[in-house]
Amino acid sequence: GTKDYKVLMDQFHHVSTAFLELSSSYQEAIEDITLRMGAGMAKFICKEYLFVLQVETNDDFDEYCHYVAGLVGLGLSKLFHASGKEDLASDSLSNSMGLFLQKTNIIRDYLEDINEIPKSRMFWPRQIWSKYVNKLEDLKYEENSVKAVQCLNDMITNALTHVEDCLTYMANLKDPAIFRFCAIPQIMAIGTLALCYNNIEVFRGVVKMRRGLTAKVIDRTKTMSDVYGAFFDFSCMLMSKV
Numbered sequence: 001g002t003k004d005y006k007v008l009m010d011q012f013h014h015v016s017t018a019f020l021e022l023s024s025s026y027q028e029a030i031e032d033i034t035l036r037m038g039a040g041m042a043k044f045i046c047k048e049y050l051f052v053l054q055v056e057t058n059d060d061f062d063e064y065c066h067y068v069a070g071l072v073g074l075g076l077s078k079l080f081h082a083s084g085k086e087d088l089a090s091d092s093l094s095n096s097m098g099l100f101l102q103k104t105n106i107i108r109d110y111l112e113d114i115n116e117i118p119k120s121r122m123f124w125p126r127q128i129w130s131k132y133v134n135k136l137e138d139l140k141y142e143e144n145s146v147k148a149v150q151c152l153n154d155m156i157t158n159a160l161t162h163v164e165d166c167l168t169y170m171a172n173l174k175d176p177a178i179f180r181f182c183a184i185p186q187i188m189a190i191g192t193l194a195l196c197y198n199n200i201e202v203f204r205g206v207v208k209m210r211r212g213l214t215a216k217v218i219d220r221t222k223t224m225s226d227v228y229g230a231f232f233d234f235s236c237m238l239m240s241k242v
Contacts, residue, residue: 025082033075040067058158061125062099069102070095076182085175093172096165097182103159104189107152110202114140128154140203148203156193156238163190167231171224180221187217187230194238 008015019027044064055061073094080086106113106123113121114137122136129136131154132147139148166186173179191209201207209217220226 023082026079029075029078029082033071033078037067037071040071043067055123055125057127058125061103061123061127061158064123065099065102065106066095069098071098073098080173080175080178085178086173089169089172093165093169096162097169097186100159100162100166101185101189103155103162104192107155107159107196108192108202108207110152111140111205124151124155128158145200145203149198149200152199152202153197156197159193163231167227170227176222179224183221183227184218187221187227187234188214190231190234191217194234194241197238198241 019030022030040063044067055064073096074091076097077086077089077094081088110124113123120137124136126136129139129151132151133139133144138144139151170179170183170186173182188209191213192207195209196202196207199207217230221230
């Protein structure tokens with residue numbers, strides 16, 4: 001491997017040691033999720049080596065995000081339940097928590113992924129981008145700015161379909177620490193989507209929330225009322241750009 005992967009592999013004995021110190025209920029949850037995640041990611045790697053576009057349809061997009069993030073949501077729900085602090089959330093709600101975060105990252109990171117060396121990483125589904133351009137990389141060129149923003153808004157609309165599930169999931173949480181652990185990233189995600197909507201800068205550089213606003217989210221997110229308020233504010237910001 002390279003970069004961070006090499007560091008992880010070199011230091012993996014620390015991961016194994018920590019894992020073996022966990023109780024069996026935690027170990028079982030982690031084993032189950034990592035096995036399913038590895039199999040799913042291998043499926044997409046095989047497609048790539050066979051020169052088949054990784055993400056063709058919106059269903060492919062959901063499937064890919066399920067393997068790399070939705071399963072993390074399922075695993076965390078199992079760990080929360082194993083701790084005795086939470087009821088076991090449904091798989092569909094847990095999956096949506098992961099998909100909302102992952103889709104936000106994929107939307108925000110378009111330019112970084114498309115410019116990846118030695119080969120572009122293409123996660124946006126053809127079903128969406130092919131309505132606007134012939135090749136996914138065409139979105140970054142200035143002559144396609146209008147179509148690029150239209151495509152971006154289409155992608156964001158797709159991601160927003162998970163918001164209701166995310167709010168339902170968070171509303172069912174009981175433990176304050178677990179609640180904040182789950183809620184803060186979700187608020188950051190809706191804030192990032194609001195910034196990205198109708199914003200050509202996604203195709204020119206990095207779009208992210210200001211540090212001051214991020215600090216405010218972290219400091220003020222304590223209850224479900226805070227979450228509803230933040231989602232309402234960022235939704236209004238997004239709506240103003242429609």
